[in-house]
Amino acid sequence: MRTLVRDILKSESEVGDILAQGWVRTRRDSKAFSFIELNDGSCLANVQVIADATIPGYEESVLKIQTGASVSIKGKLVASSGGKQKWEIHATEVEVLGHSHDDFPLQKKGHSMEFLRSIAHLRPRANLFGAVFRVRSRMAYAIHQFFQERDFIYVHTPIITASDCEGAGEMFRVTTLNGEQISAGKDEEDFFGKKTYLTVSGQLEGETFACALSNIYTFGPTFRAENSHTSRHASEFWMIEPEIAFCDLDADMQLAEDLVQYLVSDALEHCAEDLAFFGKFVDKGLFERLEFVKSRAFERVSYTEAVEILEKSGKKFEFPVKYGHNLQSEHERFLTEEHFKCPVTVYNYPKEIKPFYMRLNDDDKTVAAMDLLVPGIGEIVGGSQREERLDLLKANMAKHDLNEEDYSWYVDLRKYGTVPHAGFGLGFERLLMFVTGVANIRDVIPFPRVPGSAEF
RNA sequence: UCCUCUGUAGCUCAGUGGUAGAGCGGGUGGCUGUUAACCACUAGGUCGUUGGUUCGAAUCCAACCGGAGGAGCCA
Numbered sequence: 001m002r003t004l005v006r007d008i009l010k011s012e013s014e015v016g017d018i019l020a021q022g023w024v025r026t027r028r029d030s031k032a033f034s035f036i037e038l039n040d041g042s043c044l045a046n047v048q049v050i051a052d053a054t055i056p057g058y059e060e061s062v063l064k065i066q067t068g069a070s071v072s073i074k075g076k077l078v079a080s081s082g083g084k085q086k087w088e089i090h091a092t093e094v095e096v097l098g099h100s101h102d103d104f105p106l107q108k109k110g111h112s113m114e115f116l117r118s119i120a121h122l123r124p125r126a127n128l129f130g131a132v133f134r135v136r137s138r139m140a141y142a143i144h145q146f147f148q149e150r151d152f153i154y155v156h157t158p159i160i161t162a163s164d165c166e167g168a169g170e171m172f173r174v175t176t177l178n179g180e181q182i183s184a185g186k187d188e189e190d191f192f193g194k195k196t197y198l199t200v201s202g203q204l205e206g207e208t209f210a211c212a213l214s215n216i217y218t219f220g221p222t223f224r225a226e227n228s229h230t231s232r233h234a235s236e237f238w239m240i241e242p243e244i245a246f247c248d249l250d251a252d253m254q255l256a257e258d259l260v261q262y263l264v265s266d267a268l269e270h271c272a273e274d275l276a277f278f279g280k281f282v283d284k285g286l287f288e289r290l291e292f293v294k295s296r297a298f299e300r301v302s303y304t305e306a307v308e309i310l311e312k313s314g315k316k317f318e319f320p321v322k323y324g325h326n327l328q329s330e331h332e333r334f335l336t337e338e339h340f341k342c343p344v345t346v347y348n349y350p351k352e353i354k355p356f357y358m359r360l361n362d363d364d365k366t367v368a369a370m371d372l373l374v375p376g377i378g379e380i381v382g383g384s385q386r387e388e389r390l391d392l393l394k395a396n397m398a399k400h401d402l403n404e405e406d407y408s409w410y411v412d413l414r415k416y417g418t419v420p421h422a423g424f425g426l427g428f429e430r431l432l433m434f435v436t437g438v439a440n441i442r443d444v445i446p447f448p449r450v451p452g453s454a455e456f
Numbered sequence: 457u458c459c460u461c462u463g464u465a466g467c468u469c470a471g472u473g474g475u476a477g478a479g480c481g482g483g484u485g486g487c488u489g490u491u492a493a494c495c496a497c498u499a500g501g502u503c504g505u506u507g508g509u510u511c512g513a514a515u516c517c518a519a520c521c522g523g524a525g526g527a528g529c530c531a
Contacts, residue, residue, distance in 0.1 A: 028490050035490050048491070067481090082489055102482050107467060108492045109480050114523060115467070170529090201531090226529060227457065239531060318527085329527075382531065427531030440524095441531095452522095 006043035008077060011087055015077035020047060020089060023125060024069045024100070026108055027062075034062050036094075038073065041130050044273050048080065048088040049073055061096050067107070068100030068125070113443055120447050120456050128281070131274035132444055135267060136432055142266040143219060143240055143428075146259055152215040152242060157202030159221065162194055163406070170225035171197035172235075198223035202241050203423060204357075204410055207386060210243035210421050211413045217242040219428075227451050231440040232377060232430060236449040243423035249359075249368040249385040252422035253345050256372050256381045257298045259426065260343065264293045267435045275436070283437025289375065290435070292342065299344040301335070303327075303366065306346050309339055324350050329378055336373040343374045356400040357410075358384040359420075360392055370424070374434050383424020390414040 002019045022040030029035075036049040051062045051073075065071065075091040082088070105119050106126055116123040123129040144154065160174050175182065176191040187195050202218040209216045222239045242255065267275060268290055279286040301309070310321040310331055315338075319328045327335075327346070336344050347370040348361060358367035372381035387393045393414055397404055404411065432444040442448035447456045 026492080028488095028493060030488060030490070033489085035493090037491075046491095050489085080489090082491070084491060103466060104481090105466070107481050109468070110492090111467065118523095222531075224530075228529065229457095229524090230526070230528095231524090233530075237531065326529095379531065425531055430531055 004042035005038065005040045005045070005047045008047050008089070009043065009045055009085075009087060011077055014079065017074070018077045018089060019072070019074050020049070021072045021097075022070070024065050024067060024071055026067055027065050029063070034058075034065075036062070036065065036071070036073075036091075038071065038089075039125075039130075041124070041134075043134075044127060044131055044277055045085075048082070048085055049075070049091050049094075050088055051091045051094050055091060055094060057094075062094050064099065065094075065096060066100040066102070066104060068104035070097040071095065072097055113440060117442055117448070118455075124446075127277065128438075129443070131277050132432070132436055132438060133446065135271045135274050135436055136444065138270050139263055139267065139428070139432060139435065140219070142263055142270075143259075145266075146262050147215075147217045147242065150215065152217045153209070153213045155202075155206060155209045155213075155216045155218050156220065157199065157205040157218045157241075159199055160192075160196050161199045161205075162192070162196050163204055163410075170227075171200055172223050172225045173197055200224055201239070201425060203243065203425065204407075206241055206243040206423065207413060207421065208409070210245045210423070211417070211419060214245045215242070229451065231442075232433075234429065234441050234445060234448055234450055235454075237441070237445065238428035240426040240428060241423060243421060245419050245421045247385070247422045248420060249347060249370060249422055252383055252385060252424060253300065253347060253370050253372075256370070256383060256424050256426070257343070257345065260298075260372065260374075260380070260431070261294060263431060264290050264435060268294060278437045282439075286437040293374075296342060298372070299340045299342055301340075301344060301346055303346055303349045306331075306335060310334065313339065324352065326353050332371075332373045332378045333375075336378070337375045341375070343372060345370050345372045347371075354384070356396045356402060357386050357393070359387045359422075360396070368422070372424075376437075377430050377434055380430045380434060381424050381426045383422065385420065385422040388414060388418045388420050390418065 002021050005020060005022060008018065008020060020038055022038045025037040025039050025046050027034055027036050033050055033052045036051060037046040038049050039046045051058065072095040073089060073091050074093040075089045077087055078090055080086060080088040106122055116126060116129070124133055174196045177186065177189065181189060199222060201222060202220065206216055206218050218241045220238065221236055223236055225235065244252065244255065275286065306327065307321055307323050313334065315334060317328070317330050319330065321331060348366040349369045350365060351360060351367045354367050354369050358369050360367055368385035370383050371379050374380050387396060390411070393411065394404065397407065429441045429444050433439070433441060436444065438444050442450065
């Protein structure tokens with residue numbers, strides 16, 4: 001039976017009979033034998049295989065192996081006499097399952113991230129990407145664990161939607177109409193009998209379930225048709241959106257902070273080898289930052305206080321700081337990277353700059369909104385307490401020029417047994433960037449979709 | 457949508473007006489318990505495309521195409 005390289009390397013004793021299968025990273029020949037570095041993706045490290053020239057078919061199989069070939073190796077696990085590894089396999093049989101080729105694009109030396117993106121089907125075989133996607137998998141697991149441990153119910157909100165959440169953000173149209181029919185506006189002849197889109201958020205649908213099951217979360221793909229060209233934006237990304245009934249903004253912020261700390265701790269505990277690789281080759285300050293986030297309370301500051309801090313900072317910003325305006329990226333970065341030097345939650349924003357569903361505070365000027373900012377990335381979480389009072393919600397919809405009929409089901413939640421509730425959205429890829437130190441969102445998602453590019 | 461940078465061998469890059477280069481990768485040979493192995497030889501390029509300036513353009517100019525970064529919007 002096959003043993004994964006991860007388990008082979010953790011072995012506590014020699015093994016007389018072992019089967020390893022994977023892809024060859026490199027081969028080095030000696031006069032009487034060859035070294036094969038075998039990787040199967042189960043961990044970052046390779047297992048070294050010694051293939052003696054006397055094994056059957058040595059010249060036809062082993063000496064023809066090129067980087068990238070898939071092989072099946074039987075042999076003995078023995079203590080290595082070389083310095084750099086504890087164990088190695090002395091092969092008794094090497095079967096090449098699939099040969100590689102001269103032009104296999106992944107080399108042992110450094111490649112640019114741009115080049116690796118162009119071979120997204122092969123880049124998981126590179127150390128960096130293997131590590132990224134193992135961490136991605138672990139973080140997805142830890143997210144479910146976090147919420148399930150706290151009695152949250154996982155809800156699958158729709159991917160095709162007829163509602164335009166937040167009334168903002170460009171959406172991808174989903175249609176079976178042809179160009180002429182679209183121009184003629186024959187939406188009623190479309191597949192669903194109306195205009196439909198790919199979801200930009202599961203929040204509104206999530207609220208309906210929170211107002212029945214109390215604590216829920218969604219975790220799935222989200223789509224934005226915005227023409228954003230930055231290292232932090234993708235057209236298709238994954239988002240985690242909890243929604244909690246009988247909950248106010250304070251508890252909402254606490255949950256977001258707990259979640260981020262939980263995930264960082266989980267990564268430190270379960271992805272140590274991969275994180276060490278990132279710490280060495282991607283982001284020298286990674287461990288310092290993660291340990292800091294794990295152990296220290298996050299800062300909290302109201303929007304009003306944040307504006308005061310920025311005004312008093314004496315720092316010259318490209319865009320002026322002004323109460324009533326959104327915080328610019330440079331302002332957010334100053335707060336989290338220079339002023340507090342740790343993650344910081346900014347809350348209670350002016351009502352004018354926030355969407356219709358956020359709860360109006362007693363000051364009648366601000367809404368119970370919050371953004372969690374982290375060094376290096378900026379906003380990683382955005383959330384709010386939702387407006388649960390029917391009259392105020394309706395008034396706010398009118399102010400935002402929203403058609404009440406389009407949101408009748410959303411309004412119904414306030415009509416029938418309304419409760420205070422709150423929630424937030426956590427960008428999964430942004431979290432991964434924070435945890436791995438990888439600087440570009442395109443490199444933490446398997447097949448990135450960005451404006452002008454949907455390869456593979 | 458706006459601003460900035462960038463495009464030279466399979467990959468990573470040097471070359472800034474005068475015969476197209478290195479390292480790695482590939483091939484061949486050698487050597488070695490090697491480990492981003494080492495040594496020698498070798499193949500490999502319409503310098504993103506088109507046009508212009510010039511005796512002469514990878515190099516200067518323009519447009520276009522591709523890639524990247526930033527802003528806005530947000531996750």
